[in-house]
């Protein structure tokens with residue numbers, strides 16, 4: 001069997017692996033291996049496609065903020081259409097639960113309280129008396145995830161790397177100073193550096209490689225598409241319940257995506273939506289919005305995968321040379337991807353991470369040493 005000698009093997013071609021591989025390929029020979037036929041088949045192809053600055057722990061917020069400029073002005077040739085379009089985020093506290101906004105205001109930036117009448121002017125479907133307080137984040141936006149993802153995959157190829165689809169890792173072994181990886185179909189490769197960007201499968205890949213697991217937990221989240229006619233939601237903001245019990249956003253001009261914001265722990269697999277979660281999404285949305293749902297047009301689920309403390313895990317494993325973790329992207333992997341890919345490339349190259357150096361202790365996988 002021929003063994004390809006390269007500099008870096010990245011496992012998992014979702015947004016995490018694609019963005020990391022694109023940046024690493026600038027100065028290393030990279031192969032990006034993906035088990036499925038299509039690179040975005042799992043969580044990356046199942047997101048809500050939002051960029052929200054005030055979302056997630058501090059390390060995530062830092063990377064989200066550091067990614068903003070890329071979405072607004074990507075490098076020449078990266079994409080033929082804009083990666084983003086403006087979409088404000090309206091956060092609503094139920095009547096009697098106005099205090100729910102305080103937690104957002106305490107840690108958030110670029111947030112503004114608005115009165116309920118102003119919220120109703122933006123989303124006329126709000127039920128009279130249902131909402132007690134509201135705030136708006138105006139700088140948020142919708143993302144074109146497919147274009148972003150394809151842009152990173154194209155960069156990998158343009159920079160001399162390759163993307164190997166239908167290539168699930170079957171054997172990962174450290175031998176004579178390099179990782180040997182054999183994938184389905186029999187291809188074998190060898191590289192001193194291995195980046196584990198396998199999303200929900202991150203711990204399984206570690207186990208294959210004989211590396212201590214981190215205790216990653218994939219959590220199911222559901223999306224539901226409905227027709228809100230006669231409402232016309234195209235220009236509505238995205239709407240989030242202040243306790244994150246549900247959210248919705250306009251989709252394809254005339255439709256609405258709603259989610260029960262579920263986070264059900266499960267195992268890594270091709271997750272499907274549960275009918276109960278679909279019903280909960282509709283019910284919770286209807287408590288605040290007067291939208292009749294005659295039919296659910298489509299529903300799906302994806303796995304948001306978290307480390308035990310909810311922060312990212314980027315860094316070399318303490319117990320295996322050349323094994324780099326790039327996991328724990330949770331519900332923020334798309335909006336953080338431009339800065340995350342650059343940070344991972346800087347870290348593997350030993351370069352200064354600049355302003356992002358401040359988050360390195362929080363995202364160090366070594367914080368779980370011996371706990372999983």
Ligand SMILES: Cc1cc2nc3c(=O)[nH]c(=O)nc-3n(C[C@H](O)[C@H](O)[C@H](O)COP(=O)(O)OP(=O)(O)OC[C@H]3O[C@@H](n4cnc5c(N)ncnc54)[C@H](O)[C@@H]3O)c2cc1C
Nearest residue numbers: 012014015016035043044048050169199302332333334335
């Ligand atoms: C309903 C929902 C809404 C969301 N909304 C947003 C949002 O608005 N904004 C946002 O930023 N994020 C959002 N997210 C989260 C975001 O989608 C994820 O953080 C991101 O897609 C994770 O990317 P990933 O590359 O880590 O995982 P994945 O896309 O799952 O990629 C991992 C890849 O690794 C491959 N793989 C696994 N094991 C192996 C192996 N042994 N060999 C080869 N390949 C392997 C898998 O096939 C998979 O393709 C949402 C998620 C869901 C489910």
